[in-house]
Amino acid sequence: MDNSHKQDQRIAKMTFASVYPLYVEKVERKGRTxxxxxxxxxxxxxxxxxxxxxxxxxxxxxxxxxxxASLNPNVHLITGVICGYRVEDIENPLTQQARYLDKLVDELAKGRKMEKILRGS
Structure with missing residues (x-):
């Protein structure tokens, strides 16, 4: 089993409830709500x-x-690097979706304007 497969499995089994408080803490620490x-x-x-x-x-x-989830049709507009991976190049769909969420949370914490985070929506 290669490393990326192990990571994909780890992400699949991780609970959203265990990560959600970390998202809240991260954005609030940076002045977002x-x-x-x-x-x-x-x-x-x-x-x-x-x-x-x-x-x-x-x-x-x-x-x-x-x-x-019903993913936003503009999800393909989320690009860039998160956790050392280019999100648009991640092959496992679930891992890519989790990284999309990580990327959006990261952009929010970094003070990016909401219009840009939501890809102009």
């Missing part, structure tokens, strides 16, 4: 706040989280 984070997650996944809270409470894995 939980509401802005939710706006970014909603743009990417189609989940409203109620559904997002349900998924957190149920401790769904990233695999289940993205299975239930």
């Amino acid at each position: 939980k509401e802005e984070l939710h706006e970014v997650i909603t743009w990417l996944t189609g989940f409203n706040n109620k559904k997002l809270q349900e998924l957190i409470k149920e401790k769904v894995t990233f695999e289940e989280f993205f299975r239930q």
Whole structure:
């Protein structure tokens, strides 16, 4: 089993609830809000706040989280490097989706304008 396959499996089994507080902490530490984070997650996944809270409470894995998501049609506009990988070149769809979310959270924390984070939507 190669390293990238192990990483793909690790991401698939990780719960969204375990990572969500880290996202909140990261954006708030940089002066952004939980509401802005939710706006970014909603743009990417189609989940409203109620559904997002349900998924957190149920401790769904990233695999289940993205299975239930309706990805934004402009997701292909998310490009760049996150965690040492160019997101547009990641071959495993689930890993790519998780990295899309990481990339958006990173852009929010870095102070990028919401219009640019949401790819002009």
